[in-house]
Amino acid sequence: MPYKDILVFLDATGDTPTRLDLAITLAGQHEARLLGVDVSTPAAFEGQWKDQATGLQDLFLTRLGRAGLDGEFRVADRSTGSWKALYAHFADLVVATQRHESNAEFVLPAVPRDVLLSAGVPVLILPPDWRPQPVGRNIVLAWNASREATRAVHDALPLLARAEKVTLFEFAPPADRIESAPRLMADHLRRHGVEAELFTWPDLDDTSPVDALFSCLDRQGSDLIVAGAYGHSPLAEGLLGGVSEDLIHNVSMPLLMSH
Known part of the structure; x- marks a missing residue:
């Protein structure tokens, strides 16, 4: 199913313009409606952040109009801070930025973790200070x-179908116990028109899953990670057997996660 509604979170921090630019690019590529949701806290409307916070609607509508896209601007319920008030249920993909302690007080606390774990929608998480690419x-x-x-792979299919290269990375047990699941998933993706290259890293207890994954990323020259998110709020269990928390807090490139 293609992305028809893409939601981007907007706030008073300096990460919003580049996040919005990426969301606009994705909406254009997928011919989707773009929903801009203001998730600023009341604190963002005080002091040095006030102008950015009050200008979010104009920023969103101006850039949306310049791109010739269909979209809507919405304001989250600041009184609850709950993910239920952030409109994520009504989108196919959410674009957010990882929280950073330097400006976390200006963004509603449900973004992005609670949305990821509770809304049932894939979330594309950008690193703080990410620059357009x-x-x-x-x-x-x-x-x-x-x-x-599995959920993450299927949620990413609209992106996978447009990719120039797709790598299926597995952090695997020793060779005598490696299963055929990656090959079966590669065959399934082929039915969707996606050719995936297999990359298996044997688990020999000499490296962590995250280190192995990032080694794969370096070798492949990748620009996006797709992964499943485990656990409940807070993220308690991990990607590939114990590292979702490490991955989401050390993301150095865009990361699409599904729960």
């Missing part, structure tokens, strides 16, 4: 045959 040309799928990883 192509996203989705070269994608690595973090695969471990779990429900969450």
